[in-house]
Amino acid sequence: MTDKQVRVLLVDDHTLFRKGLAELLEQRGEIHVAGMAANGDAALSLLAEVQPDVVITDLNMPPQGGVALLRRIRAENWRGPVLILTVSDAEEDLANAMRAGAQGYLLKDMEPDDVVDAVQRAVRGETVVAPTMTMKLVHLLQGGAPATQKVDALKSLTAREREILDYLAQGLSNKAIARALDISHDTVKLHVRHILAKLNLTSRVEAAVFAVEHKSVKREH
Numbered sequence: 001m002t003d004k005q006v007r008v009l010l011v012d013d014h015t016l017f018r019k020g021l022a023e024l025l026e027q028r029g030e031i032h033v034a035g036m037a038a039n040g041d042a043a044l045s046l047l048a049e050v051q052p053d054v055v056i057t058d059l060n061m062p063p064q065g066g067v068a069l070l071r072r073i074r075a076e077n078w079r080g081p082v083l084i085l086t087v088s089d090a091e092e093d094l095a096n097a098m099r100a101g102a103q104g105y106l107l108k109d110m111e112p113d114d115v116v117d118a119v120q121r122a123v124r125g126e127t128v129v130a131p132t133m134t135m136k137l138v139h140l141l142q143g144g145a146p147a148t149q150k151v152d153a154l155k156s157l158t159a160r161e162r163e164i165l166d167y168l169a170q171g172l173s174n175k176a177i178a179r180a181l182d183i184s185h186d187t188v189k190l191h192v193r194h195i196l197a198k199l200n201l202t203s204r205v206e207a208a209v210f211a212v213e214h215k216s217v218k219r220e221h
Helices: 015-026 040-050 066-075 091-099 112-123 131-141 151-156 159-169 174-181 185-199 204-213 215-219
Strands: 006-011 031-037 054-057 082-086 104-107
Touching (some): 006 015, 006 040, 015 031, 031 040, 040 066, 054 112, 066 082, 066 091, 091 131, 104 112, 104 131, 112 174, 131 159, 151 185, 159 174, 159 204, 185 204
Parallel strands (some): 006 031, 006 054, 054 082, 082 104
């Protein structure tokens, strides 16, 4: 294991899924599964021992579930990112998780590479959600305070960056955007970094919210 590896505590009540996910996460060598637990009590007992960078937990597991575990983790004053990994694409579950302090909401049908990418982005401080959940999160966030970014910032984007911003607002992953535009995955990642920098944003979710809120402005240019 190298110092650059992300240490993960994996919590899921299904043994086969837990072990299979651990194997998938470690395949690229960038993530180390430092501990695994089948429930919240076991996870809390491991938290101080394994000192993870990220906790990944299932949503619906006995006896209390992932959101309850998240609240218990926060009560222990552990402030690292907690990601929910679930089969549920319900907006209510997403809302409950994010309000409880989750930094991400991932779905179990995501591509393994996308899960690895989400874990790494969460460590960097980004809020991460499954691509198909992006618009649901945008809907939730639009109920809060309006965006404060200047609309003039859109003018600094190139035509290709504006195009990619539209795809981000639709909830497409980098791979899906690359396929749609017939460009490489790395090129998309570079464009996304430029978009976030130019708009003074920190995550793809913020970019999606910004794009949706300024949809009418984008159409004028």
